[in-house]
Amino acid sequence: MDGERNNRNSKAVAYWKANLKAIAILLAIWALVSYGGAILLAAPLYNLRFGQIPLSFWFAQQGSMITFVILIFVYSWWMNKIDREYDVHEE
Amino acid sequence: MSTETWTLIIVGLTFAFYLYVGYLNRVRETAGFYVAGRGVPAIANGAATAADWMSGASFVSMAGLISFLGYDGAVYLMGWTGGYVLLALLLAPYLRKYGKYTVPDFIGDRYYSHTARAVAAIATIFISLTYVAGQMRAVGIVFSRFLQVNIVTGVIIGMAIVAFFAVLGGMKGITWTQVAQYVVLISAYLITTISIAWVLTGNPIPQLAFTFSDFAVRLNQIQVDLGLKEYIRPFQNFSLINVFFITLALMIGTAGLPHVIIRFYTVPRVSDARISAGWALLFIALLYTSAPALAVFAKYNLINTLHGKTRAEIEQIDWAVKWEQTGLLKFEDKNGNGVLEMTADKATNEITIDRDIIVLSTPEVARLAPWVVGLVAAGGLAAALSTAAGLLLAMSSAVSHDVYYRIWKPDATESERLMVGRVMIFVAILVAGYFGVRPPGFVAEVVAFAFGLAAASLFPAIFLGIFDRRMNREGATAGILVGLFFTLIMIVLMRSNRLLGTEAPIIASFLGINAQGIGVVGAILNFIVSYAVSRATPPPPQEIQDLVEEIRVPRGALAPVAEH
Numbered sequence: 001m002d003g004e005r006n007n008r009n010s011k012a013v014a015y016w017k018a019n020l021k022a023i024a025i026l027l028a029i030w031a032l033v034s035y036g037g038a039i040l041l042a043a044p045l046y047n048l049r050f051g052q053i054p055l056s057f058w059f060a061q062q063g064s065m066i067t068f069v070i071l072i073f074v075y076s077w078w079m080n081k082i083d084r085e086y087d088v089h090e091e
Numbered sequence: 092m093s094t095e096t097w098t099l100i101i102v103g104l105t106f107a108f109y110l111y112v113g114y115l116n117r118v119r120e121t122a123g124f125y126v127a128g129r130g131v132p133a134i135a136n137g138a139a140t141a142a143d144w145m146s147g148a149s150f151v152s153m154a155g156l157i158s159f160l161g162y163d164g165a166v167y168l169m170g171w172t173g174g175y176v177l178l179a180l181l182l183a184p185y186l187r188k189y190g191k192y193t194v195p196d197f198i199g200d201r202y203y204s205h206t207a208r209a210v211a212a213i214a215t216i217f218i219s220l221t222y223v224a225g226q227m228r229a230v231g232i233v234f235s236r237f238l239q240v241n242i243v244t245g246v247i248i249g250m251a252i253v254a255f256f257a258v259l260g261g262m263k264g265i266t267w268t269q270v271a272q273y274v275v276l277i278s279a280y281l282i283t284t285i286s287i288a289w290v291l292t293g294n295p296i297p298q299l300a301f302t303f304s305d306f307a308v309r310l311n312q313i314q315v316d317l318g319l320k321e322y323i324r325p326f327q328n329f330s331l332i333n334v335f336f337i338t339l340a341l342m343i344g345t346a347g348l349p350h351v352i353i354r355f356y357t358v359p360r361v362s363d364a365r366i367s368a369g370w371a372l373l374f375i376a377l378l379y380t381s382a383p384a385l386a387v388f389a390k391y392n393l394i395n396t397l398h399g400k401t402r403a404e405i406e407q408i409d410w411a412v413k414w415e416q417t418g419l420l421k422f423e424d425k426n427g428n429g430v431l432e433m434t435a436d437k438a439t440n441e442i443t444i445d446r447d448i449i450v451l452s453t454p455e456v457a458r459l460a461p462w463v464v465g466l467v468a469a470g471g472l473a474a475a476l477s478t479a480a481g482l483l484l485a486m487s488s489a490v491s492h493d494v495y496y497r498i499w500k501p502d503a504t505e506s507e508r509l510m511v512g513r514v515m516i517f518v519a520i521l522v523a524g525y526f527g528v529r530p531p532g533f534v535a536e537v538v539a540f541a542f543g544l545a546a547a548s549l550f551p552a553i554f555l556g557i558f559d560r561r562m563n564r565e566g567a568t569a570g571i572l573v574g575l576f577f578t579l580i581m582i583v584l585m586r587s588n589r590l591l592g593t594e595a596p597i598i599a600s601f602l603g604i605n606a607q608g609i610g611v612v613g614a615i616l617n618f619i620v621s622y623a624v625s626r627a628t629p630p631p632p633q634e635i636q637d638l639v640e641e642i643r644v645p646r647g648a649l650a651p652v653a654e655h
Binding site: 030089 | 162173175176184298301303304305307308324339366368369373379380643
């Protein structure tokens with residue numbers, strides 16, 4: 001009985017760790033494109049071009065937003081996969 | 092047919108459709124009223140969330156705002172979209188698993204405290220109320236501008252429409268009406284933006300035309316030649332530190348806005364909450380990535396058409412004459428040389444362009460058919476009405492569900508609760524309408540409040556409730572109060588010239604951070620105080636720690652939590 005409970009707890013801990021790892025990776029990208037590409041690195045990236053406009057300007061007014069959308073869809077797909085791996089997905 | 096006739100027909104048709112959708116989705120039980128029976132498909136919830144989120148101001152003013160701020164307009168673009176990433180990854184799936192009705196529900200249960208519940212309810216009401224006043228005003232303005240009725244009549248028509256589907260259908264009626272409103276508003280925005288992109292650049296896709304044509308660079312050069320600030324260079328209007336903090340405050344604030352959060356209670360499953368946040372942001376980004384393109388093209392076109400012309404030449408341009416009559420476009424030959432010129436100095440500038448004109452005038456400037464003008468009016472109204480409805484529901488459910496049912500009368504019957512819900516939403520509409528007719532003079536100031544307070548109070552409390560099992564009642568309550576009061580006091584001090592009537596703001600900034608970005612500091616203080624106080628006080632009861640374990644896992648029903 002106790003063994004089964006410990007087993008279940010360690011599985012829940014491992015699931016939560018996998019979840020936190022996914023969140024950390026995706027939020028790192030989230031910060032990189034917006035606070036990095038459009039703000040902190042705005043000056044150096046201004047001198048690079050994307051299409052006809054400066055790269056930092058593209059990140060600021062297009063690229064960050066496009067990345068955000070992709071991040072949420074990746075998160076959704078990734079979490080569903082983790083849910084199934086740890087057998088905690090919904091019926 | 093004239094533009095006015097087309098506008099009347101299209102606005103009339105869309106309103107009739109909203110009423111029909113609202114009537115089809117009337118409800119009889121509280122779960123339907125507050126969370127649409129949790130039966131909304133993920134993609135429909137995404138469209139409803141997008142309509143809920145994008146206000147009349149987003150629709151009418153945002154492109155104009157960006158066209159005046161240039162690069163730094165990114166604070167709004169990134170701030171109002173990046174918050175959805177936080178919402179999707181950190182809050183939405185867990186709140187759906189928890190599965191109640193409101194934001195104060197979660198905070199009150201998780202922190203086993205009616206004090207925390209009441210504070211969260213007050214924050215919800217205050218945030219939603221400040222926001223909704225602006226929406227009703229926008230309804231009035233769109234009506235008066237396109238249909239030549241006065242603002243009061245416009246507000247009353249808007250109130251009647253919202254009252255009909257919100258009182259009858261609650262969340263269910265609001266959700267399906269918002270789906271319809273999203274379709275109207277995005278069609279109007281995209282038809283306009285695609286047309287002007289096509290006319291100017293020959294590329295019909297605004298996002299590509301923006302990146303791969305040289306219009307942004309050309310606009311930048313024109314602004315330099317006129318002595319205006321550079322368009323594509325960063326930090327011309329806000330300092331780096333303010334761009335950073337305003338963006339972060341808007342992101343955290345967005346993730347903490349109650350009317351957005353409660354939308355994720357309406358989907359059937361945890362996995363639907365995740366993907367529906369993706370749909371919501373995709374639908375929002377369709378407009379938000381088009382707006383900077385519209386900003387560049389419309390501004391370039393306006394300056395190019397109007398600058399350096401004589402009075403007689405301007406009078407040949409029919410849209411210029413029409414918008415001059417509304418006061419959104421002003422010409423004055425101050426130096427009397429016969430030519431109208433734009434300059435950077437207010438004293439010598441001869442062409443004044445109101446930012447709202449960027450969206451409103453584009454259909455005519457791009458020579459689109461008159462029905463497109465009508466569609467834009469309908470789109471602006473759809474944006475304002477859908478946001479107002481969502482806010483009204485968030486506000487009234489905080490009163491009728493959290494204060495009346497959970498705190499004051501826990502033995503209320505189903506029909507009593509539904510009745511109070513309907514009455515409260517009606518009261519909320521009257522209050523919002525009053526502010527629409529008599530707007531407080533500081534509407535722009537109070538929007539900074541809404542985001543700042545959501546960032547400093549609700550977001551940290553919900554986040555810690557999920558990710559820190561050890562967080563307890565004492566820590567969370569202390570954190571919310573410190574975050575709330577710090578932010579409130581700072582905004583009042585920095586905007587005291589508008590709010591208190593002092594001659595100059597009492598303090599100019601907090602370490603270089605302005606009122607719009609101060610919510611971040613409030614949120615950080617909230618986190619620090621919550622952590623310190625919670626570690627110095629007893630851990631939460633075992634049943635609460637079990638609840639936290641359960642909401643972290645998608646599968647399984649939640650064990651009932653004892654009512655405190």
